[in-house]
Amino acid sequence: MKVALVLWHDAHAGNDGNWIHLDDCKDDEPYLVATAGIILDPKRGGKKNHVSVASSLTNDGHVDYITHIPKRMVVCKYELYELGDRDVEKWDNKERRSLVYRVPEEGGTSWRRRRKSPDHADR
Numbered sequence: 001m002k003v004a005l006v007l008w009h010d011a012h013a014g015n016d017g018n019w020i021h022l023d024d025c026k027d028d029e030p031y032l033v034a035t036a037g038i039i040l041d042p043k044r045g046g047k048k049n050h051v052s053v054a055s056s057l058t059n060d061g062h063v064d065y066i067t068h069i070p071k072r073m074v075v076c077k078y079e080l081y082e083l084g085d086r087d088v089e090k091w092d093n094k095e096r097r098s099l100v101y102r103v104p105e106e107g108g109t110s111w112r113r114r115r116k117s118p119d120h121a122d123r
Contacts, residue, residue, distance in 0.1 A: 002039045003081040006051055007032060008073045032075065035067050038083065051077065 012031040037053040039046075040063070046052035047068040054063035 001083045002079050003083055004039050005036045005078040006053055006069060007034050007075040008069045
């Protein structure tokens, strides 16, 4: 499983639900959304022809709040971390270990590796 940031164009309402004249309907810009989380495979929780993103994953295989994004609406996907089954099994109260993940450098043009402990997310 991969942890990723997905940028995608969302379908959205062109007005606030009130009556509007056709000449006043000006909405030429896409509605860009950023969603981050665990990417689910279509064979295991994901949806075919979509990028499925779960917001949370427990060490016993449960996920929370899955967003299914149609692949044609995806602008780009930044893979931040490869999460193996052994990594998830290690997430318990008895054994804490550091994760290695990639974060964008200043300006967002390159990536660097950083160590972080799962129980100290603010470090």
